[in-house]
Amino acid sequence: MAEPRGCLFRIEALDVRHRRERFASGVDALDRYLASRAGQDTKRGFASVFVAVEIASERVCAFYTLSMAGVAVDLLPERLQRKMPRYPSVPAVRLGRLAVAVTDKGRGLGKWLLMDAMTRSLASEVAWAAFVVDVRDETARSFYLQYSFLALADDPLHLFLPRATVDAAFGTDSGSKRP
Numbered sequence: 001m002a003e004p005r006g007c008l009f010r011i012e013a014l015d016v017r018h019r020r021e022r023f024a025s026g027v028d029a030l031d032r033y034l035a036s037r038a039g040q041d042t043k044r045g046f047a048s049v050f051v052a053v054e055i056a057s058e059r060v061c062a063f064y065t066l067s068m069a070g071v072a073v074d075l076l077p078e079r080l081q082r083k084m085p086r087y088p089s090v091p092a093v094r095l096g097r098l099a100v101a102v103t104d105k106g107r108g109l110g111k112w113l114l115m116d117a118m119t120r121s122l123a124s125e126v127a128w129a130a131f132v133v134d135v136r137d138e139t140a141r142s143f144y145l146q147y148s149f150l151a152l153a154d155d156p157l158h159l160f161l162p163r164a165t166v167d168a169a170f171g172t173d174s175g176s177k178r179p
């Protein structure tokens, strides 16, 4: 995935070297999570945490989390349910959190991290059929809607993309490799 134009960042898995105590996205809960819980979640297998680091300063500028999840089939739109096997839930990847530092908003980092999360998910050998995200509010919701996310039936803030949509966007076709 190409870096945002004119920026010098890298994305990598969170580790103890990352200076994240001063990360400020404007959303306290997200900042506290990165400073005090993200490391534990990583160690315990609850989330994979990735950070965007500004190379010149080694400052953490943005982060996101990924976990495996399940979505009840009856929360999907009916037209998709008809195409699903008769299992109660659909295997999914969850983008649990995504935040960009206030000082770095509007530089393409949010979009880059979202695309990076999808790229890593597509590269995973663990099967998934939906990419889900639970958004905080209407402002965050509008960010995801521009990338064709759809709402699950239980809550307009629970969004998802079918695997086929992600495959089409990235030119991958998981189905053709399977029996």
Ligand SMILES: CC(C)(COP(=O)(O)OP(=O)(O)OC[C@H]1O[C@@H](n2cnc3c(N)ncnc32)[C@H](O)[C@@H]1OP(=O)(O)O)[C@@H](O)C(=O)NCCC(=O)NCCS
Pocket: 025, 026, 027, 030, 096, 097, 098, 099, 100, 101, 104, 105, 106, 107, 108, 109, 110, 111, 112, 134, 135, 136, 139, 140, 141, 142, 143, 144, 146
């Ligand atoms: C939402 C957030 C991740 C966006 O990050 P960002 O780095 O500022 O966004 P980008 O610069 O990558 O913007 C990419 C595109 O989205 C658009 N965009 C950014 N925020 C948007 C919003 N809230 N609604 C609609 N579009 C938005 C940009 O205009 C840009 O459009 P373009 O590609 O046509 O130029 C960031 O504002 C943030 O961290 N917010 C606080 C935490 C949060 O709400 N996280 C999300 C849910 S947990």
